[in-house]
Amino acid sequence: MPITTMPRPISSELVTLRLLNARMDLSEHDQWNYAKLEKGLEGELKFDLLTDGLVNNGIVIKGLLLEVNDSEFQIDTTLIFEGIIHLFDVKNYENDYYYENGKLYSKNGNILTDPLLQRERCESLFLRLLKNLGFNFRVESRLVFINPEFTLMQAPRDYPIIYPTQVNRLMKQLNEIPSRLTKMHENLARKLISLHKPVSSNMKLPAYEFEQLKKMIMCKLCYLLSTTVEGNFIVCKTCGHKELVDAAVLRSVRELIILFPGIRITTSLVYEWCGRVIHKKRISRILRRNYTRYGHGKYSYYQ
Numbered sequence: 001m002p003i004t005t006m007p008r009p010i011s012s013e014l015v016t017l018r019l020l021n022a023r024m025d026l027s028e029h030d031q032w033n034y035a036k037l038e039k040g041l042e043g044e045l046k047f048d049l050l051t052d053g054l055v056n057n058g059i060v061i062k063g064l065l066l067e068v069n070d071s072e073f074q075i076d077t078t079l080i081f082e083g084i085i086h087l088f089d090v091k092n093y094e095n096d097y098y099y100e101n102g103k104l105y106s107k108n109g110n111i112l113t114d115p116l117l118q119r120e121r122c123e124s125l126f127l128r129l130l131k132n133l134g135f136n137f138r139v140e141s142r143l144v145f146i147n148p149e150f151t152l153m154q155a156p157r158d159y160p161i162i163y164p165t166q167v168n169r170l171m172k173q174l175n176e177i178p179s180r181l182t183k184m185h186e187n188l189a190r191k192l193i194s195l196h197k198p199v200s201s202n203m204k205l206p207a208y209e210f211e212q213l214k215k216m217i218m219c220k221l222c223y224l225l226s227t228t229v230e231g232n233f234i235v236c237k238t239c240g241h242k243e244l245v246d247a248a249v250l251r252s253v254r255e256l257i258i259l260f261p262g263i264r265i266t267t268s269l270v271y272e273w274c275g276r277v278i279h280k281k282r283i284s285r286i287l288r289r290n291y292t293r294y295g296h297g298k299y300s301y302y303q
Ligand SMILES: [Zn+2]
Pocket: 219, 220, 221, 222, 223, 224, 236, 237, 238, 239, 240, 241
């Protein structure tokens, strides 16, 4: 059975854009970037379902953001076997693309950043990192197109990608790699995870301020600002999702901390952020239970 080391981390860029998309009007470009990140994550989660089903002895690391010699790189899935490490870059492209002179074009003529170049860069940086850490492994990296609606025309026969129709065969191959793990493999996995950067240095976020953002409790499930308070619950008018008020308030506090690192969490601030629909007394009680209070009266804040 493969060891899965951690749930797939969601990039802070995506987390922040989700929050901003609900609370302000994103520019067309930010909207495009946001949609691209959501779509990418959806593809990665689909690939996770497959690697979760592997039965071979291996270690699966989902989502790594690493840095070596000031160069940042991302690996969607890392599979460590006894003598080889497989790296996967998962693409969730949909519709028809065609290949010409080493580039991919979508039907409307847009050129995509060459995913193969990206893959090569990633592989060589990963090899350098392994060397720096004192590990010696064979590394193979591949691009996986996971979306069944993806077609690539005119690609050369040896174009090194995995098509949606080949994904199941890939899993079969991975299951057949002879592999016995030792402490050394675990150490490597632990080391890589410890090097995972929680925040990318290449985040593309719009500028925003507290005053300009819409205030209300966001639905945990559909990320829309369409909730109402019903007794002990926050209920989404769009998707019907129900969440306990306490949990929703704490989630909203975490949103504030993500969007405004270092901000002073006060009862009034949270009251405002949640759209003034929850009693200050109740907010204050929730904060007291879950955070430490500093200061007194109207000058008190929580950490
Ligand atoms: Zn909802």
